[in-house]
Amino acid sequence: MIKKILASIFLLAILPFSNLIAQFHPSLTTQVRYGNGEQSIVGIKSDLVYREIISDGRLGLPYNFTAGFRFLYDEPPEVGQKYTGLKRRFIEYNNSDLFVRLGNFSELYGKGLALNLFEERGLAYDTWMDGIKAKYEIAGLKISLLNGKIEYADSINYWREEDYHLTAANIEYEFNEYLNAGISFVSAKGELPSNFLPEVTETKSEIPEFYFGLTYKEFDFFFNYASKWTNVKNIETANGFAIYSSLSYSGDGLGIILDYKNYLFDEKDPYSRNDFERPSRMLPTQNPPIAQKEHSKLFLSRAIHEVDFNDEVGLQAEIYYALNEQIFLSLNASVSSRHNSFDLKPNGYEFEVAERSGNYLPSLQDQYSPYWEYYFEAEYSPDYFTSIKFGIAQRSKQLYNDFTGIAGSHKLESLIFPVYIQHIFNREISTTLQYEFESVEDNFNSAQPEYANHFVSTLWSLYSKLNVSLRYEYSTNEYDLSERQDWFTFEAGYRINQQNTISFSVGRERGGQTCSNGVCRYIQPFSGFRMNLISTIN
Numbered sequence: 001m002i003k004k005i006l007a008s009i010f011l012l013a014i015l016p017f018s019n020l021i022a023q024f025h026p027s028l029t030t031q032v033r034y035g036n037g038e039q040s041i042v043g044i045k046s047d048l049v050y051r052e053i054i055s056d057g058r059l060g061l062p063y064n065f066t067a068g069f070r071f072l073y074d075e076p077p078e079v080g081q082k083y084t085g086l087k088r089r090f091i092e093y094n095n096s097d098l099f100v101r102l103g104n105f106s107e108l109y110g111k112g113l114a115l116n117l118f119e120e121r122g123l124a125y126d127t128w129m130d131g132i133k134a135k136y137e138i139a140g141l142k143i144s145l146l147n148g149k150i151e152y153a154d155s156i157n158y159w160r161e162e163d164y165h166l167t168a169a170n171i172e173y174e175f176n177e178y179l180n181a182g183i184s185f186v187s188a189k190g191e192l193p194s195n196f197l198p199e200v201t202e203t204k205s206e207i208p209e210f211y212f213g214l215t216y217k218e219f220d221f222f223f224n225y226a227s228k229w230t231n232v233k234n235i236e237t238a239n240g241f242a243i244y245s246s247l248s249y250s251g252d253g254l255g256i257i258l259d260y261k262n263y264l265f266d267e268k269d270p271y272s273r274n275d276f277e278r279p280s281r282m283l284p285t286q287n288p289p290i291a292q293k294e295h296s297k298l299f300l301s302r303a304i305h306e307v308d309f310n311d312e313v314g315l316q317a318e319i320y321y322a323l324n325e326q327i328f329l330s331l332n333a334s335v336s337s338r339h340n341s342f343d344l345k346p347n348g349y350e351f352e353v354a355e356r357s358g359n360y361l362p363s364l365q366d367q368y369s370p371y372w373e374y375y376f377e378a379e380y381s382p383d384y385f386t387s388i389k390f391g392i393a394q395r396s397k398q399l400y401n402d403f404t405g406i407a408g409s410h411k412l413e414s415l416i417f418p419v420y421i422q423h424i425f426n427r428e429i430s431t432t433l434q435y436e437f438e439s440v441e442d443n444f445n446s447a448q449p450e451y452a453n454h455f456v457s458t459l460w461s462l463y464s465k466l467n468v469s470l471r472y473e474y475s476t477n478e479y480d481l482s483e484r485q486d487w488f489t490f491e492a493g494y495r496i497n498q499q500n501t502i503s504f505s506v507g508r509e510r511g512g513q514t515c516s517n518g519v520c521r522y523i524q525p526f527s528g529f530r531m532n533l534i535s536t537i538n
Contacts, residue, residue: 029536109186113209115285157276166285263309270402290517300416307336312337330377334372341368373396388420431461454475465495480510506528
């Protein structure tokens with residue numbers, strides 16, 4: 001009897017806290033990546049072994065609080081710097097109108113001309129901030145404030161780590177259903193290491209911006225302008241600006257998007273243009289739209305053009321049209337170039353800018369390093385079970401040599417034909433077949449300026465648990481940097497249950513330049529084994 005009485009008293013004592021305990025919602029997602037193989041380029045071979053564990057945990061707390069963390073074991077890494085420890089941690093409060101976060105966070109103002117903090121792990125790019133972020137929304141008004149530090153490790157030159165202290169604010173207001181507008185201001189103090197100077201370079205940048213959007217019936221218009229002022233201690237003061245604008249139409253079966261970019265954050269002569277230590281360049285915390293299609297097709301995803309946010313002007317147009325319920329057509333075209341050219345002075349050591357009339361539009365003349373591409377795709381779905389896509393793309397890049405003129409310039413052109421077929425046999429089995437052909441002309445590949453690339457892959461999905469794919473690539477180029485002409489990869493993935501998935505691949509990968517959000521790096525050819533395990537606990 002005494003035990004029953006004590007048990008009843010205990011239950012009555014904890015009853016008020018039972019609802020509180022029920023509001024704790026933990027979750028944990030862990031990704032384990034492992035690779036063991038060999039990288040090779042221009043006859044230089046090196047072993048590559050990487051081990052990576054990423055654990056992202058969240059804990060839902062009472063009263064609209066949430067806490068989270070990321071544990072990272074990246075030693076040795078596949079790309080970037082090695083790291084072991086608590087990479088991120090945060091606690092936040094979020095209700096219908098107020099959001100406050102202490103710790104690590106990402107952020108985007110407008111279209112990213114003034115501020116775009118994000119991570120792209122495959123490219124070793126990370127600009128997440130450590131500090132405080134607060135947002136408040138009421139009756140069409142949005143206010144955002146943030147303050148903190150960023151330790152940015154260069155995605156190409158891994159030894160460099162730039163430190164920034166940022167203070168930023170954004171106000172956005174929706175006047176009515178047709179018009180919204182916003183203003184932002186970013187203040188950044190930076191400490192940049194140098195490969196040539198013993199001390200760090202101190203900088204201070206201020207970036208104000210404004211933007212607005214108009215919506216009327218099927219039309220949407222957006223305009224974004226940002227200016228950038230940078231003071232480099234004891235060296236110089238630099239000014240720049242950027243404009244991004246878009247106009248879209250969405251009607252019955254038809255969609256049209258037009259993009260315009262005019263990025264002139266830091267125009268420099270050929271001596272300074274490629275100096276990655278240049279303190280006056282666009283900050284890594286900025287990342288405007290590239291106004292250029294990001295492709296999923298293999299050969300097209302190997303970008304031949306890297307957007308120069310410091311000196312590039314361009315246009316993009318995209319059209320979607322549903323011919324009927326079975327046929328869907330799309331066309332994308334873009335063109336870009338530098339604003340001006342540079343003339344080498346008679347002394348042979350200095351350049352002077354030759355301003356181009358109408359430099360607010362791109363030019364196809366060689367001295368402005370033009371890039372253009374178009375991509376047309378047609379999709380035909382005769383029934384629910386079958387889909388066929390085929391396309392054609394053409395790209396051209398001219399990298400002008402201001403020292404020697406057109407004789408020493410790099411011109412690269414390619415013509416690509418992709419084909420993609422998907423078929424569902426039944427609820428348990430489906431397959432896709434992909435083939436791509438690329439014809440290339442590259443004057444820098446002097447021994448064989450014309451060659452062709454072929455790619456074929458097949459993917460089978462079985463019983464909603466097992467995926468098996470084969471990929472084969474062949475090139476007629478006898479002078480590829482990897483010193484190979486064919487690459488073969490086998491990959492398999494298995495969904496163990498709703499919470500656990502494992503995949504692995506073995507074979508050879510060609511590598512090449514890849515880009516995301518305008519961030520690019522060269523992926524070296526790889527031969528070996530890769531494994532990836534994802535586990536989620538809710």
